[in-house]
Amino acid sequence: MKHQKIQINKRLIGTILMGAGLAIIMLLAFNLAVMAGMLAPPQVVEISPANGSHNAGVDAPISITYDQAMDPATVNPQSFVVHAMQTGWLTETLHVDGGMIVLQPTSPLHAGELVQVTATTATLSLEGEAPLEPTVWQFTTAPWGGNAVFHFSQFIADSTGQEGAMADLNQDGFPDVITVNWIGNVRIFHNDGHGQFNEAQYLSFPGYNLVGSAVGDLDGDGDLDAVLIDNTNHDNRVLWNNGDGKFTDGGPAFWSSHDWTARLGDVDGDGDLDVIVVSGGIDNTGTARTWRNDGEGHFSLLEEFDAREILHVTFGSVLTARKPDGSWEFYDRFMALLRSHPEAYAANLETHFLRHLRPFVSSR
Numbered sequence: 001m002k003h004q005k006i007q008i009n010k011r012l013i014g015t016i017l018m019g020a021g022l023a024i025i026m027l028l029a030f031n032l033a034v035m036a037g038m039l040a041p042p043q044v045v046e047i048s049p050a051n052g053s054h055n056a057g058v059d060a061p062i063s064i065t066y067d068q069a070m071d072p073a074t075v076n077p078q079s080f081v082v083h084a085m086q087t088g089w090l091t092e093t094l095h096v097d098g099g100m101i102v103l104q105p106t107s108p109l110h111a112g113e114l115v116q117v118t119a120t121t122a123t124l125s126l127e128g129e130a131p132l133e134p135t136v137w138q139f140t141t142a143p144w145g146g147n148a149v150f151h152f153s154q155f156i157a158d159s160t161g162q163e164g165a166m167a168d169l170n171q172d173g174f175p176d177v178i179t180v181n182w183i184g185n186v187r188i189f190h191n192d193g194h195g196q197f198n199e200a201q202y203l204s205f206p207g208y209n210l211v212g213s214a215v216g217d218l219d220g221d222g223d224l225d226a227v228l229i230d231n232t233n234h235d236n237r238v239l240w241n242n243g244d245g246k247f248t249d250g251g252p253a254f255w256s257s258h259d260w261t262a263r264l265g266d267v268d269g270d271g272d273l274d275v276i277v278v279s280g281g282i283d284n285t286g287t288a289r290t291w292r293n294d295g296e297g298h299f300s301l302l303e304e305f306d307a308r309e310i311l312h313v314t315f316g317s318v319l320t321a322r323k324p325d326g327s328w329e330f331y332d333r334f335m336a337l338l339r340s341h342p343e344a345y346a347a348n349l350e351t352h353f354l355r356h357l358r359p360f361v362s363s364r
């Protein structure tokens with residue numbers, strides 16, 4: 001009996017030792033993998049077409065390459081997002097070749113089309129590691145032909161027309177036009193394929209002072225929606241594309257403060273298009289606001305930035321810029337200009353300092 005007990009204990013100790021040995025080996029393997037960089041976050045090696053390029057082919061593959069093999073199961077149009085701003089969200093099947101993720105457009109993009117790409121952190125390496133940061137870039141496709149000589153073709157807006165946008169709203173391959181005007185009207189024109197535009201829809205927002213519009217797929221269903229920018233105190237609106245290039249009013253989307261214009265872009269790297277709005281402000285100081293998209297076209301204020309700061313920083317860098325030989329680029333000429341117009345300089349200084357001091361002056 002006693003002998004048997006000793007036998008059991010020996011077996012138990014053996015099992016424990018074997019388990020511990022296995023754990024040590026696994027720990028070692030894990031450490032070796034980390035040391036070999038196998039579990040390091042994927043690093044971007046290359047993107048194509050290059051960021052900011054203006055001569056990408058209309059059928060060029062769009063790709064990102066990481067320094068390690070990526071897991072195809074994590075790659076889809078929501079994790080590698082391509083917004084072609086005249087075509088819409090590209091939902092083609094993506095291909096993974098080692099560390100390279102590729103989208104090959106199934107039909108050519110438009111000439112001169114802006115394309116915005118987000119490689120999100122939802123794509124994982126085969127080891128399950130996510131890139132530390134999303135990669136967001138944009139490029140423009142190259143135009144072909146053309147000699148920069150223009151001939152009048154068609155009159156499609158009215159005298160109160162403001163900022164319009166061109167994009168393939170009904171997804172038939174030809175760019176269409178949306179225009180907004182000063183008295184709250186929106187007109188949608190569809191391209192007949194021969195460059196002739198026919199009015200397809202007319203919307204009216206009485207009291208609105210529409211000055212800007214921007215087009216992009218804001219709700220992630222593939223078709224191009226529109227943001228309408230108001231210059232009074234009405235909320236800016238979103239129009240939802242029904243898929244056929246006609247729109248349903250989405251109602252007030254986010255507030256306006258004498259806004260002027262909007263641009264769409266993925267500012268937070270999650271794949272959906274956010275909105276950057278530039279407003280004139282009541283005192284015309286200028287403010288940029290970023291409105292974050294929740295992916296379904298609901299917007300919340302992400303950031304507010306006083307555009308005057310840009311002016312100050314730019315002014316400083318221009319003033320201190322030097323030529324390769326060390327001499328001033330602009331400083332001498334600028335100072336000479338000020339010295340030759342002392343009255344104008346003094347008047348401008350007064351206006352400038354008063355603007356800064358006004359907030360501190362009591363209204364009593």
Ligand SMILES: [Ca+2]
Pocket residue numbers: 167168169170171172173174175176190191
């Ligand atoms: Ca079209």
Ligand SMILES: [Ca+2]
Pocket residue numbers: 216217218219220221222223224225241
């Ligand atoms: Ca849409």
Ligand SMILES: [Ca+2]
Pocket residue numbers: 221223240241242243
């Ligand atoms: Ca839609």
Ligand SMILES: [Ca+2]
Pocket residue numbers: 265266267268269270271272273274293
């Ligand atoms: Ca976004």
